[in-house]
Amino acid sequence: MRSTDLDLLERRARRGYERSRLLRALVGVLPVALLAAVLFCLGVHPHPQVMLAVGAGVFTLGAGLLWYGRDPARAVLPGLAAGFLPLCLALCTRHWGHMCSDAECIAMCLPVCVVGGVLAACVVSWYGALRERSARFWASASGLALLTGAVGATCAGYPGVLAVTAGYAVGFAAASFIVRLRRGGRRTDKPD
């Protein structure tokens, strides 16, 4: 075969490679679409259009990360799992989350969003520190966790999304500090 034919074949094979990766990525994030469809059908979200839009964002980001591969692809599962915490907490709080006394009734949506964000940050930090992942992993997992959490946090409107983000930032900073401390401690423990 001539080299031009080989170049053509290589380009064709490359297209096939990318196509198959994309297909696998779409299949990989299919559960996210199913979950969004179930939430939409159950009507648990007060703003279904917003939920679908943010869900589409999660789907696209997840598919993009899986298609890209390497550390960003490895961030998809922990990112989704971490984001699932604020999502569930926010949706549950919307139904049962009022702390009422004789004097007043406090809506728990925003505090729960903050707690969900902190928990999501803890999950991502724990997993990332355990496997000693790169900065790309942290960025991808954080983005996906925040976006997934935002699907539930939009129950409380934009303040809910801000609350999840703030909780995530606080949790992430705290977890990073602890991880750095532990690593420093391990280094000093090592014999010379």
Add this chain to the structure above:
Amino acid sequence: MNETEHNEMNALMARLADGDRAAFTPVFRTLWPKVHRLCLQLLHSDADADDAAQQAMEKILARASEYDRNRAALPWALGIAGWECRTLRRRQFRRREQSDDALPEPPANQVDADEALAERDLVHAAMDALGTLSSSDQETLLATYFGNGAPASVDGATLRKRRERALTRLRAAFRRLYAID
């Protein structure tokens, strides 16, 4: 291909499976001559080998993401190429059958020609695998299947055990070379 090259190939394929696009061209350039040579050996025709090798390369690289890093990359890729050759030969055989429907029946020896060709390829492949075994294993298997005579010092039970062990090693070598049983 020596062990270092094997390891390099495995590492490149693992990188490609992981999504490292920089490994694509090295994998392609390393695999192409080997896949083409296998297709030529199996099909005995330049044009058919070109077709089969091109199809095989596209399939191998499309399935690169499925590559299991615990397996050797080259036998895995050559297994796909071997399967592609088989598919091409079957397709050609079927096409020939259809076009021959209107003609009078061919002589019996022509009908069996493809089977004979396939059998010859299998024997060639088995002989290649046999070449990787130790000389004592080769001697035992040749004595068993080609009647070259068993070593005089060996009794029946010992020969039987040796034969079983040699066959197990031959199967393993065949699997390693062609990734098929």
